[in-house]
Amino acid sequence: MRKAPKRPIANPSVTAPPLEIDALDTTKRVVDFCVQQGLIDGVSTDIEALIALDPQLSLKRVPLRDGIDAYIKEVSPGKYEIGVNSKHSKTRQKFSMAHEYAHYRLHRDNLSALAEGERILHRSDDWNSIEQQANSFAAEILMPEDHFREEVKRTGGDIAQLADRFGVSELALRYRAKNLGMRGHGV
Numbered sequence: 001m002r003k004a005p006k007r008p009i010a011n012p013s014v015t016a017p018p019l020e021i022d023a024l025d026t027t028k029r030v031v032d033f034c035v036q037q038g039l040i041d042g043v044s045t046d047i048e049a050l051i052a053l054d055p056q057l058s059l060k061r062v063p064l065r066d067g068i069d070a071y072i073k074e075v076s077p078g079k080y081e082i083g084v085n086s087k088h089s090k091t092r093q094k095f096s097m098a099h100e101y102a103h104y105r106l107h108r109d110n111l112s113a114l115a116e117g118e119r120i121l122h123r124s125d126d127w128n129s130i131e132q133q134a135n136s137f138a139a140e141i142l143m144p145e146d147h148f149r150e151e152v153k154r155t156g157g158d159i160a161q162l163a164d165r166f167g168v169s170e171l172a173l174r175y176r177a178k179n180l181g182m183r184g185h186g187v
């Protein structure tokens, strides 16, 4: 059953024990962790700060070749580097970071193909289950469901306003709306 939409999220420690950063294998745990750490400002998740808190991860902004959004690679045993294309907009970079973070959480034993870089949300093989998982995971942590539904109601489904609020591109916003089964005007 869905939680009451007006549930305050400010004091998660009352209901949940503190989460460890290496135990974030579901999007719910990632979101709870971000709330506990104060990484959600309003409704926008600070994915960069989440990556910075993880001692196994490092983040680089680099000018990648055209058509490539980001990569993740294991740079030494148990240490991973996420690179995002510095030529892209901040919002696009944000989704790319979350997508690579998802690969780190879900697929870290099988990353060799991603080390060369990949295109995210614009590719024809997004149906590929690994990519789909990473996109869903990214969308769920950047646009947590309760927040998303509340904001859609509040803005009347205005895509530009919603994208701005969550700090994501309109493409990512539409992806999330579709993912939650929303249709109609706006989202």
Ligand SMILES: [Zn+2]
Pocket: 099, 103, 118, 120, 130, 131, 134
């Ligand atoms: Zn991917």
